[in-house]
Amino acid sequence: MEIQDNKSTLEVTPRNDEKIKKIWKTAGILLAITVAEFIMAFTMDRGILLYALFIILTIWKAKYIMMEFMHLGDEAKPLFYSIIVPLIFLVWLLIALAKEGSDIFMMRW
């Protein structure tokens, strides 16, 4: 068998520094939000306000990961909505189970 030439036949385009800069910037934002969460965990009182802030910051991070890292924002609109719209069901699940959990709490204690 002939040994295959392992040289690339594809044309290599040079690095686009702007794109790479944007990636590192997104990484910096993710890190900054995580550090902020960390500081909040130790300085703020535990309670609904803190938990709400944590969840908002987490969803904010998720948005960056999905839009910048997974490039969902660059996909065609129908694809974008077919991924995002079904997640509305989770809002209902969250409300339903949070209510269920607090009702069980009332029954038990």
Place this chain on the structure above:
Amino acid sequence: MSAHSTAIGVSSKRGVWGGGNEPLKASYGKLMMWFFLLSDIFTFAAFLISYLAIRVSYPAYTGPADTFVGSNEYWPVPELVFEAVPFLHGIHAPLVFVGIMTFILISSSVTMVLAVEAGHRNDRNDVVKWMLWTMLGGITFLACQAWEWNHFIHGTDGGTVLTYVNSLNRQVTETVFGANLVVNEYGPASFAQLFFFITGFHGFHVTIGVVLLFLCFYQAAVGVYDRRGHYEMVEKIGLYWHFVDLVWVFVFTLFYLI
């Protein structure tokens, strides 16, 4: 691509209903990866929301944080459960180790997106380099999680005295060390059950991810994607890897912060 179909008897002007349209403008593989990830989002969301529901069904620990003792009567404060760091035995370092783990996973997500970017440019050397870094990040994360589980299972030096119903259905009062599926020294049994189940399922995803990363790294290195003419596989594996990071962001908030 299919707009230039050469099938016999098919006019190139077929219109919207003639077939061969690509309304989502993405390849089959990428679409299926997205829809798989959507179903995986539902699975993880169901787990995490269940965690929240079970958590709020227990009373929260309200006393001062420094006098916290584990009990199966109330839910523990996470920063007092996860406070150990390897090689620093007995030092109280709340959430430090899990912070390092989060940093490692986010970094590996960054190197993955750099590999995808290199793939768009058909730059094999860069793809191979960044895939290797991503893989190292994944393996380090798994090693950290193994340590974390080990510590969680074996517990603290002192343990906690608990009254509970054991696996032989007898009520016992004894000192409990660490955690298993029946009892744990930190909080209610469901605390450890959920911890094992959800972080375990996430760790399983990371393990699969590392295997996929290795296959992709190998194929890129030997030039499979050059011969194929595109680096789309890097992008697809990248989607999966970012998803693993995405889930961890939520696991981190729900288990370690709230």
